[in-house]
Amino acid sequence: MKNLLLNQLSQDDFKRLEPYLKITPFKQHTILFEAEREIDRVYFPTTGVVSLVVTLETGEMVEAAMVGSDGVVGASAALDGRISLSRGIVQLAGDIVVCSIDGLRSAALQSPTLLSLLIRHEQTVYAQAQQSAACFATHHIQARLCRWLLRARDLAGTDTLNFTQEYLAEMLGVRRTTVTVEAHTLQSAGLIKYARGKIQIVDAEALQDGACECYETVKRHYARLLGPGKQ
Numbered sequence: 425m426k427n428l429l430l431n432q433l434s435q436d437d438f439k440r441l442e443p444y445l446k447i448t449p450f451k452q453h454t455i456l457f458e459a460e461r462e463i464d465r466v467y468f469p470t471t472g473v474v475s476l477v478v479t480l481e482t483g484e485m486v487e488a489a490m491v492g493s494d495g496v497v498g499a500s501a502a503l504d505g506r507i508s509l510s511r512g513i514v515q516l517a518g519d520i521v522v523c524s525i526d527g528l529r530s531a532a533l534q535s536p537t538l539l540s541l542l543i544r545h546e547q548t549v550y551a552q553a554q555q556s557a558a559c560f561a562t563h564h565i566q567a568r569l570c571r572w573l574l575r576a577r578d579l580a581g582t583d584t585l586n587f588t589q590e591y592l593a594e595m596l597g598v599r600r601t602t603v604t605v606e607a608h609t610l611q612s613a614g615l616i617k618y619a620r621g622k623i624q625i626v627d628a629e630a631l632q633d634g635a636c637e638c639y640e641t642v643k644r645h646y647a648r649l650l651g652p653g654k655q
């Protein structure tokens with residue numbers, strides 16, 4: 425299992441969950457669940473990457489958190505409530521291990537270690553969402569774009585990201601023309617290359633220099649809450 429949480433499970437916990445797990449390929453832009461709706465499955469991404477987005481009455485959506493092989497999507501709804509607080513959308517196509525909500529709930533209720541892992545993980549999602557709010561309010565779009573590309577690169581495990589500029593603009597909550605200008609600046613400086621629907625990260629180190637502090641802050645939260653030796 426190429427998912428950090430599933431990998432961290434003890435043998436007993438994994439055995440409890442195993443009957444409910446199914447590796448499923450997902451296409452880009454698949455909506456896993458809508459906000460304020462009941463959900464019946466949770467998702468442990470392996471090669472796929474999922475965005476948790478806030479939808480507005482105008483139809484716009486802005487990203488609150490990005491979850492990939494380092495996490496799970498929908499776990500808090502599984503523990504109780506069953507209602508999703510955001511829309512879950514597949515940002516990059518790939519495999520996701522799908523688990524029934526009842527399966528995860530009953531396994532977590534039998535295992536304090538699994539319950540603790542899921543609660544710590546939900547804290548990382550909360551940490552991302554609060555960082556996104558601060559980032560949106562105070563950081564320059566170019567630094568935010570660098571941050572966003574680095575996080576997507578970490579989760580996708582590749583330097584080639586299949587994103588259109590329209591999609592980037594939507595996730596970052598800015599106009600498409602703004603993303604075009606910023607992407608052009610990054611390309612001219614040799615940090616990225618972009619062609620139709622694809623962004624190639626050329627110089628990740630320089631991208632890190634250009635990113636706002638939020639990239640490292642979120643990474644630190646993940647390491648503290650879910651890093652090695654936490655279970």
Ligand SMILES: [Zn+2]
Nearest residue numbers: 559563636638
């Ligand atoms: Zn920021």
